[in-house]
Amino acid sequence: MEEQIIIIGSNGQIGTELAIALRAKFGQHRVVTSDIREPQMPDTSGPFETIDVLDRKALHVLFTKYRPTQVYLLAAMLSATGEKYPRQAWDLNINGLLNVLDLSLKYGVNKVFWPSSIAVFGPHSPKANTPQYSVMDPNTVYGISKLAGERICEYYHSRYGLDVRSIRYPGIISWKAAPGGGTTDYAVHIFHEALKNNTYTCFLSANTALPMLYMDDAIRGTLALMDAPTDAVNIRSSYNLTGVSFTPAMLANEISKVVPEFTITYVENDPRQAIADTWPNSIDDTEAQQDWGWKPQFDLTSITEDMLTNLKNNR
Ligand code: AKB
Secondary structure, three states: OOOOEEEEOOOOHHHHHHHHHHHHHHOHHHEEEEEOOOOOOOOOOOOEEEOOOOOHHHHHHHHHHHOOOEEEEOOOOOHHHHHHOHHHHHHHHHHHHHHHHHHHHHOOOOEEEOOEEHHHOOOOOOOOOEOOOOOOOOOOHHHHHHHHHHHHHHHHHHHHOOOEEOEEEOEEEOOOOOOOOOOOOHHHHHHHHHHHHOEEEEOOOOOOOEEEEEHHHHHHHHHHHHHOOHHHOOOOOOEEOOOEEEOHHHHHHHHHHHOOOOEEEEOOOOHHHHHHOOOOOOEOOHHHHHHHOOOOOOOHHHHHHHHHHHHHHOO
């Protein structure tokens, strides 16, 4: 059977690159991109629909029109923006997910992908090599919504048999589209500023270690999870996944090997520091390795080189 895919929230950092990868894999017209906003550049690579995931009627129309076999739901409000607008963050992240799960059941969608985050962990979770199963007491509305979302995904799988698959993304580093409103965004901004101004003012402290993943690995991992045989996907909440863990100081040091004039300074008391302080420093992704063969390809050095090369070439 030919796949028919809808990506909801396709204009963001991950959606932009997932759409390219899915269109390369399944064919341009098999992948419908959709977002609440029109793309900045008109999207000529396949069908695009403007959609608000909170608008159930419009979603019905979308599902009726395209009869998707797979749905990727990426529309969400991230951690830092979520703290500014907690009620809206909860509404979008939870009701958007419920709308998509309900319609996926109704229209017989074969597979649903929904991203969770390392934000599901909290101040009492183990900080180093945080395991798949541990104390989870997120204290951001984003983290709380992701944890609730994980529970509801598992419920739709066990109760209704819906094939929902999910990854707890760490910070994602990429050069094609900017991240929007997260705590890990510094690890993207720093590259742009290094090339533009040779300097960066970081909103996290020098020694704040966070788990990160290069976009190429994130896309590869997402497709691998979605391709895995149903009975290999043992976790229906969301899989821990990581690439590499580093601090702003470590990243700055790596950048200065390529941009020797690069300097970094740090601001204190940014609200994103308090969020980062509750998140894991590093992640144990043994279950993803065992269940569907996860293995990242990019380390800090190759991420840095690839980011700087691509940003230079695409200026
Ligand atoms: C954020 O910083 O909010 C996101 C995430 C780790 O989920 N990048």
